[in-house]
Amino acid sequence: MTIAKLLQSATAANHLSDSSELDCELLLCFVLGVDPSYLKTWPERQVSDDHREQFDGLLQRRVGGEPVAYLIGSQGFWSLDLEVSPATLIPRPETELLVEVALELSLPEQASVLDLGTGTGAIALALAAERSYWKVCAVDLQQQAVDLAERNRQRYQLNNVTLFASDWFAAIPTQHFDLIVSNPPYIEANDPHLSQGDVRFEPASALVSGDDGLDDLRLVCSQSVDYLADGGWLVLEHGFDQGAAVRELLDRAGFVLVETRQDLNGCERITLGRHPL
Missing domain, CATH: 3.40.50.150 (Vaccinia Virus protein VP39)
Structure with missing residues (x-):
């Protein structure tokens, strides 16, 4: 499955919060080890089965209410990216x-x-x-x-x-x-x-x-x-x-x-x- 299709299906299937689309993007960036710009630049890139499984696992934890910051271990604040x-x-x-x-x-x-x-x-x-x-x-x-x-x-x-x-x-x-x-x-x-x-x-x-x-x-x-x-x-x-x-x-x-x-x-x-x- 491509990056674009994975994000589209994940966002549609999981009404996580008012920021569902952003949540999915942040989780996928964490799994792939890329910046958000990568998702926009290479939407047709294929996501491996291992990465998709890891993404799905984090997504289900997010559906259960866990904050994205805890799932990915970081949160932006001011000009800093802080470990949380x-x-x-x-x-x-x-x-x-x-x-x-x-x-x-x-x-x-x-x-x-x-x-x-x-x-x-x-x-x-x-x-x-x-x-x-x-x-x-x-x-x-x-x-x-x-x-x-x-x-x-x-x-x-x-x-x-x-x-x-x-x-x-x-x-x-x-x-x-x-x-x-x-x-x-x-x-x-x-x-x-x-x-x-x-x-x-x-x-x-x-x-x-x-x-x-x-x-x-x-x-x-x-x-x-x-x-x-x-x-x-x-x-x-x-x-x-x-x-x-x-x-x-x-x-x-x-x-x-x-x-x-x-x-x-x-x-x-x-x-x-x-x-x-």
Whole structure:
């Protein structure tokens, strides 16, 4: 069977998601070891029986709900292609807004940055790739996540990033950062979406944060003031309906210039505040 016919039949037979066609293309690229452009350039190329069997196996796992990123072991984020695993949350496109906001801030040329709950290292590595003079420290509670982020760091030779395990600030030496960023867990424990779609396969520890989804955000907002330099910034990702609550947390902690940015879907997604000078 040719590439074109295999993709056509697979997409028609398997209503995987709103991105069924793209899902099939990504899985076939992974099996064949080619870039997406190859599928468009050589649609008449024959797919071997072995490759078709491997593709069908992955496709059935996708039909069962497994995220494509876990099936192929990688996910694009910012300018990077990151290794992912079920030990970490899959980087989301909306989190790129956090990177954009952080890069817009007026910070020292050799700024010190802390990424809390780094997961794959997506935010820390994206910032380090854009600002080679920044010194970035990234931590995660899970050692498996730290090891994964370290492999991603090594892949791009980002020597301005240091990674280690820490329960939020617990293992971080007392120091003052110019910028703290975090995409913490922020989903309510009883949220019905936890039993739907891709998130069923992602670690609950990276998703859930108490009955109202704000436990970790409370901790980060209250404790960041002790780790920020005067005039330093805290930039947080949160749920689409949590903007007002996070602004209140930042106000209560003494932050100034507090504001919330909307993502491409018009949802409140990133809130930031500045430690007073």
